[in-house]
Amino acid sequence: MKLSTKGRYAVMAMVDLARHAQAKPVSLSDIATRQEISLSYLEQLFARLRRAGLVKSVRGPGGGYRLARGSAETRVSEIILAVDEPISATRCTEMGATGCRADRSKCLTHDLWEELGNQIHMFLNSVTLMDVLERKLTTRFIEAPPAAANSDSMAAAS
Numbered sequence: 001m002k003l004s005t006k007g008r009y010a011v012m013a014m015v016d017l018a019r020h021a022q023a024k025p026v027s028l029s030d031i032a033t034r035q036e037i038s039l040s041y042l043e044q045l046f047a048r049l050r051r052a053g054l055v056k057s058v059r060g061p062g063g064g065y066r067l068a069r070g071s072a073e074t075r076v077s078e079i080i081l082a083v084d085e086p087i088s089a090t091r092c093t094e095m096g097a098t099g100c101r102a103d104r105s106k107c108l109t110h111d112l113w114e115e116l117g118n119q120i121h122m123f124l125n126s127v128t129l130m131d132v133l134e135r136k137l138t139t140r141f142i143e144a145p146p147a148a149a150n151s152d153s154m155a156a157a158s
Contacts, residue, residue: 025064052082
């Protein structure tokens, strides 16, 4: 799965906003400069973020943007979904009762990629802007025996 620039830039900009918006609103031009993102692209992203209720705009001199909620309450998954970035690893569209292939069956790896997408969504939903700012991201592993150990024990059993 590859996350597009839309989702990555939205998260980068929101982390920057969370870092710099303590005392006063932050201008998009400041974020654009610090994060090396096109101002017009940021304007498009922030229009979507505002509609999703993740940021508030402040007009007038010294205006800009603030987080609508605290950085500990704003989840990375919300940001990505607000800019219409699907969190999916399958090539399939929403299936409903039918499959993703022309004959309405599921592709052979559909369940694998669908579960990967679910895991990615669960991870991004567990991460807040504060976690990113404070670098509190931990790697989570599912307990599984090493592949070599499995093949060795299978060979020994033969």
